[in-house]
Amino acid sequence: MSRHRVAVTGLGAVTPAGVSADDFFDRLLAGESFVRLHTADAPPRPVTQPAVHCAGFDADTLLGRPIASATDRSVQMALAASFEAWRQAGFDRGEKVVRPEFGVAWGSALGSSGTFERGYKEMWQNGRERLPPMSVVIGMSNAAASQISIQLGLANASLTYVAACSSAASAIGEGYKRIRDGEATLMVTGGSDVPLTYATMKAWEALRVIAVADEAGAPASCRPFHPARSGLVLGEGAATLILENWDHAVARGAPILAEMIGYGTCSDASHLVRPDPAGQVRAMRLALADAGLSPDAVDYVNAHGTSTVEGDAIEIDSLRQLFGERAPAVPVSATKSMHGHLMGAAGAIEAVATVLALRRDALPQTANLDTVDAACGGVRHIVGAPLVGSGARVALSNSFAFGGCNVVLAFRKADAA
Structure with a gap:
């Protein structure tokens, strides 16, 4: 095909x-x-x-x-x-x-x-x-x-x-x-x-x-x-x-x-409300495999980041697992801090933010984040101001839902093809 x-x-x-x-x-x-x-x-x-x-x-x-x-x-x-x-x-x-x-x-x-x-x-x-x-x-x-x-x-x-x-x-x-x-x-x-x-x-x-x-x-x-x-x-x-x-x-x-370059989806098959980092990692790897890229190619992650105690920590754990030693260098932000959780529309509004972040070379910050929880450390949180001029070329947009539904979208800057 x-x-x-x-x-x-x-x-x-x-x-x-x-x-x-x-x-x-x-x-x-x-x-x-x-x-x-x-x-x-x-x-x-x-x-x-x-x-x-x-x-x-x-x-x-x-x-x-x-x-x-x-x-x-x-x-x-x-x-x-x-x-x-x-x-x-x-x-x-x-x-x-x-x-x-x-x-x-x-x-x-x-x-x-x-x-x-x-x-x-x-x-x-x-x-x-x-x-x-x-x-x-x-x-x-x-x-x-x-x-x-x-x-x-x-x-x-x-x-x-x-x-x-x-x-x-x-x-x-x-x-x-x-x-x-x-x-x-x-x-x-x-x-x-x-x-x-x-x-x-x-x-x-x-x-x-x-x-x-x-x-x-x-x-x-x-x-x-x-x-x-x-x-x-x-x-x-x-x-x-x-x-x-x-x-x-x-x-x-x-x-x-x-350019949209990858899509990964899978089910945790484990719990209705508790997310599973293994499923989240699997979805991100599937999106990158679809794009023909390794985790080293990712320049930015628009996190699911809902602001729940357990969910945030589990997602950051999944990112640490995906990126390994490179995790502290990977910029991450959760725009829900500003636009809230649009439920079934969340993945779309965050995909729009991800596309524009690449297009404008400006990665939005996580608002209200003056201190990072120790359980959410180990990645490069964007705080205080957007990250402008990073040259980001490839980004992931994460959506992790109740029912164990994991979806990851991968995008590439249009002039980076």
């Missing part, structure tokens, strides 16, 4: 910085945390947690009322991020062209869960006997992939991946494989999640892994690798990567932002 090179030709992101991948990354480089106290209201009392909420997101303005009224917030964000990436890749959404060689692979842990929560409230709180007739198709798990396919005329595979916090990374990896193996010319990939509903926030609260509000203020609440880290911070948003056959992209003069 012939192997095709895969270019990244478009990026999109929905975050508190707006619908802009570049603005999102600018604020990462500035070390700005998007974390604030967020309240979800429901009887008998509201729940308030440190969280990342896209308060300024206006679907009616961005998408138009007909699309916004027929979609869940998570799908609205998916469309907004995908439209941005589509434009950057050089396509016009106004062209009503159906493309059998273009497809979509999308990830989400929760899908359109907000639609169903609102439905339950209407029935049990407000006494409504019937729900809107489109509730099922608005709330179905593949709603985002379906809407992206319809709006952009993507008639190749329409794929949806649900793998907890590695959902989007799985979607990006599987979309990459379709292009690499010649099954598609272009794939719109990424993920979206909106976990800031009352039920979801209470469920995570019950699991006892949510960060407490930091005394210095909510923005400092997410502190990966810090001795005082207290848990993860939920965030909402979406991110898109347009992956494209390299030759096709070159032929049409598309902007090549980076």
